[in-house]
Amino acid sequence: AQSVTQLGSHVSVSEGALVLLRCNYSSSVPPYLFWYVQYPNQGLQLLLKYTTGATLVKGINGFEAEFKKSETSFHLTKPSAHMSDAAEYFCAVRGHGSSNTGKLIFGQGTTLQVKP
């Protein structure tokens, strides 16, 4: 079975500062990992995904994440926050060939606030 824990339900940064959103996963099989962003009153938009290969993945809007198997982590970072980055961020996991038949399991979300 898979699960995801996002550390910190609310993160506040100043504009221009580093953004770090933490995600730890649990999976009995090699995971596929995703980060999604949700703006107010909208659906979820894919930021980036890790499937296999390079462990540092780059996504849209300047975000990137690094898969660390030894730490079971997939933290999301951005060097310099913009006001437009303020949103809800979700980490999600899916298992390779798992009996979950494709269930995408979400973390509880992290609200990112960007202060001017």
Add this chain to the structure above:
Amino acid sequence: DTAVSQTPKYLVTQMGNDKSIKCEQNLGHDTMYWYKQDSKKFLKIMFSYNNKELIINETVPNRFSPKSPDKAHLNLHINSLELGDSAVYFCASSLGQMNSPLHFGNGTRLTVT
């Protein structure tokens, strides 16, 4: 535009009523999903269909009944609505492979009074 579209965007109704939410995707995907997002923004899968076949059926009251007339459509019918059904319901679609990301619609905000 290529997208996942769901209607209506807002749905306000009284307890005991029956309502439906419709979803359509034109991305050529073969798998579609319904997720429920509660007031704390937690997302939980409800159902999934692959090529019109139900493959995921989570612990959901049987007042909720999905229907997939074809690969591009997945509707959700809810009978005898209860206050606790108030939430945002998201439709999503993907290719059938495990490494395929889900593409989400903009959600239907259901309010039961």
